[in-house]
Amino acid sequence: MSQSATFAHQPVLAERCIALLGQGIKQVGREGRALLIDATLGLGGHSELVLQTYPQVRLVGIDRDKQALARAAKRLREYSERFTAVHATYDAIDQVAATYGSEEYPLAGVLMDLGVSSMQLDDTARGFSYAREADLDMRMDQSSGKTAADLLAELSTAELTEILRQYGEEKFASRIAREIVRAREESPITSSSQLVEIVRETIPAPARRKGGNPAKRTFQALRIAVNQELKILRNALPKALQALSPGGVLVVEAYQSLEDRLVKRAFQQAVAPAALEGIPLTEVKTFQLLINGAEKAGEAEIENNPRAASVRLRAIRKLSAQAERNGE
Known part of the structure; x- marks a missing residue:
C-alpha cells in the first residue's frame, strides 16, 4: 500500500531560476507573451512561480510520472488557460516545443530540475x-x-x-x-x-x-x-538548445556529479565559436553562458531546505542575431 509522507514541496533556488528565465522572456517575448517549458515538472513548484511572476507567459510542463502530472495540474488549476501538462520523457522537448511554440509565443526558456523528486522519495511504494x-x-x-x-x-x-x-x-x-x-x-x-x-x-x-x-x-x-536518466539528459540538452528562440535561456539544476558533468560539457560545446562560410571561426558565437561555472545554494536556503545542499545551477542563453553581430 502506498504511503506518501506529508511534506512541503520547496523548489530549489526558485527566485534565481525565475530571474534567469525572465531574461529570456525579456529578450524573446512580445509584451511578455512567450512560451516556457518546465522539462521536469514534478509537483509544479517552479512552474507556479513562473505563472505567478509572468502573467502573459504560457507554460508547458513535461513529466514521465503520471502521479506528479496529476498533482501538479491540481496545484496549477487556476492557471489552466496558460498551463499544459504533457506526459513524456523530457528528451521529447523538441516535439513539445514544435507543438506548443508559435510566432506569437516563441520559446523563451527551458528549465530542467534534474533527479528524483521529493514526492517520489517520500512515497514508500x-x-x-x-x-x-x-x-x-x-x-x-x-x-x-x-x-x-x-x-x-x-x-x-x-x-x-x-x-x-x-x-x-x-x-x-x-x-x-x-x-x-x-x-x-x-x-x-x-x-x-x-x-x-x-x-x-x-x-x-x-x-x-x-x-x-x-x-x-x-x-x-x-x-x-x-x-535511463543520463541517456535522456544527454539527448535532451542539444534538443533544448536548438529549440530555443534567439535570446532564449536554458536553466539546469543538477544534484549529482554525473548529471552536472553532462550539463557542463554540453554548455562548453555550445559556447564554442561556430564556423560560418566566409567568417573567421573566432568571430561567431551562438550561445553565451549566463553563469560562470555553477552556482550553489546559500546557507540559509540549505538550512530551510536540505535538498538544496547538493544543487549546481547552470544557465546559458541563445544569442540573438543582433547579439551575434555585436560579438556578444
Missing part, C-alpha cells in the same frame, strides 16, 4: 529510498519499463558491476555485484531492506563508517539505470 522499507520499483513512470528488482534478477555480474561503477561511482562495485548474484540464487531480491543489507554486509567495515548510508550509491545507480 516507489522504492527509491534506501531509508524506508519498500518494493524495489524505482520507475519514475510506473506504467512501463523494468523495475530495479527486475534488473537485480536478470543482469549478469559484469552488467551489474558496470551499472554500479558508472552510475553510482561505487568503488566496491564488483564485490556488491557478485554478492547480489550469489544472494539471488537463494531468494529473489525484491525489497529495499534486502538490498541495503547485502550492500552493508559486502562493504568493508572502515568504509561503512563514513559517507552516510553505504547503500546510497547502489540505489542511485539502479535508479539511473531503471530510468
